[in-house]
Each structure stands twice: as structure tokens, then as C-alpha cells.
Amino acid sequence: MRHIRLTLLTLLCVASVRLQAQVHIAPLFGEFSVLPNATEVRISGKKLKPYQLTNFHSIEVRQPQNEQMRHAESLVLSDARTAVAREEDRSNGRLHYGFYELPTDGRLHTYIFYRANAQKLTLIHIEGKASMEELKAYFKK
Amino acid sequence: MTQKEHKLTAPEALALADRYFEARTSAAEERLLRAFLLSPEGADARFDEVRATLFFLQTGRRHHRPTSHRRIAWAAAACLAAVCFVGALSYRHFDTQNLCTATVAGKQLTAEQATDLMQHQMEDMFNPEKPTAP
Numbered sequence A: 001m002r003h004i005r006l007t008l009l010t011l012l013c014v015a016s017v018r019l020q021a022q023v024h025i026a027p028l029f030g031e032f033s034v035l036p037n038a039t040e041v042r043i044s045g046k047k048l049k050p051y052q053l054t055n056f057h058s059i060e061v062r063q064p065q066n067e068q069m070r071h072a073e074s075l076v077l078s079d080a081r082t083a084v085a086r087e088e089d090r091s092n093g094r095l096h097y098g099f100y101e102l103p104t105d106g107r108l109h110t111y112i113f114y115r116a117n118a119q120k121l122t123l124i125h126i127e128g129k130a131s132m133e134e135l136k137a138y139f140k141k
Numbered sequence B: 001m002t003q004k005e006h007k008l009t010a011p012e013a014l015a016l017a018d019r020y021f022e023a024r025t026s027a028a029e030e031r032l033l034r035a036f037l038l039s040p041e042g043a044d045a046r047f048d049e050v051r052a053t054l055f056f057l058q059t060g061r062r063h064h065r066p067t068s069h070r071r072i073a074w075a076a077a078a079c080l081a082a083v084c085f086v087g088a089l090s091y092r093h094f095d096t097q098n099l100c101t102a103t104v105a106g107k108q109l110t111a112e113q114a115t116d117l118m119q120h121q122m123e124d125m126f127n128p129e130k131p132t133a134p
Helices: A002-015 A026-033 A046-051 A066-080 A132-139 B010-021 B027-038 B045-096 B111-126
Strands: A038-044 A053-062 A085-091 A094-102 A109-116 A120-128 B100-104
Touching: A026 A038, A026 A053, A026 A066, A026 A120, A038 A046, A038 B111, A046 A053, A046 B111, A053 B111, A066 A094, A066 A109, A066 A120, A109 A132, A109 B111, A120 B111, A132 B111, B010 B027, B010 B045, B027 B045, B100 B111
Parallel strands: none
Antiparallel strands: A038 A053, A038 B100, A053 A120, A085 A094, A094 A109, A109 A120
16 A cells, blocks of 8 residues: 555656656746746646647747847757757757757657747747657648 | 254254254254343353353354445545545646637737638648748
């Protein structure tokens, strides 16, 4: 009985581990969300079902400072090192945009989308069953 | 042993006592034996053991039978309550997993606005030449 309780407790702890704990970009959401020129969006569950997604977390910074862009870029590239699929564009040694699929246990896809310029920095971290092609089909015009 | 008479003799009671300890007596035979043990003939020391056992068990049955039913009923009620409690907790847990929030400059938006923002951000991500400002 004690072993069963311990197993159930362990499973509960594992199940409550949040998505952001697994990626280098996780602290960026907290750092940027307090800025007056930032927008943070967090959605999970029912609202994402039409897109075959389970978790959506984004942070958008308008007129980002250079230092903020460098900081975000370095963390994105840290996660990108282990990406199993990528699409990116760099100019003048800087990351203009990057779409990365991270390795997972095979049940759900995990993506990081990043785009930055002088007007706007957008970082999106999502998880779901949708493939990259399906996401593009939903959102690409 | 058949009960031709309602009143047992000592030899009959002795035989019945042996059968009692072999667990071969019926409820009616036990009642006859009990009645004999309460009579003057049953006060004999030969019947001490069966008297102690029979009346001890009778007392135990009187005290424990209702309690065991009560215990089972309480255990069932407790299990049901635990199941309902866990179910309610699980519903609350999974209900809070349907999260939908958005903040702009620290100001909270509605769930509908959050969904719209999500849509726009994903479209802008894949269509940078055609920005869709919300």
C-alpha cells in the first residue's frame, strides 16, 4: 500500500511539471512579460484543440532593445542546438527568424518559433500533435 | 442424534457437546444444548468446557455481528467519499488546465482577445510580409 501511494505521488509530481521547465528560453517569458511594451499569451487545453495543439506560450516585445534581442537570440540558439528540424534565416550574423522542432518522446511535437527585427521580437513556444506542415497550413496565407 | 425430546439427558448432552466441538451441530441442537447447560443437570463439571465456549461465542456474536456490518457499511461509505473527493479534485485540476490568458503591458485581456492574439502572432510568424495587427 505504501508503494502504491508513493508511485501515485511520483506520477502526480511528474505530470505537473510544466512545459517551460524543459527549455532554455523559459526565463525569457518571465523577464519580458513585465515590460511595458510586452504582450504575453498563455493558452492550453480546449481553445487549442482546433489547431491540434495542447500548449501555447508567447512573448512579444515591441521596439526591442539590442541587448534584449541578443539575449533572446542566444537562448533560442541554445535550444536550437538539439532541434530535430529547423528553418531559419540569418543576416549580418544575427538570427532574423527561426522555426525549430525540439526532440520529444514522440507523442507530442514541441516547437520554438522566433522572429526579431527592430520593430518587434516574437517568441513562441508550443506543444501539440500538429506537424510543422499542418501548422503552416493553418496559419500561412 | 435426533431430538425426540425437548429436554436432553446428560449422555445426550455429552454426545451433543462432542458434535458441537466437531462443528456438526445444527442451530436447533445448539439451542437444546444451551437449554441443558442452563438446567441443574448441566451444572456438572463435565460440561464446563462446552458451557464456556458456547456462551462465550454467543456473547461474541451478539456484540460483533452488528458491528462487522457497521464496519463494512462505514468502509464502503468512506471509499465512496474518497472516490468522489478524488474525482472532484481531478475535475478541478483538469479544468484549470484549460488556460487562456493574455497580458499587454501587464494588463489582463479577455480569453477571446488572448485567442485572437494567438492567431495573429502565428499568422505574423509565418507571413511576415503580411502582418496582421490585432
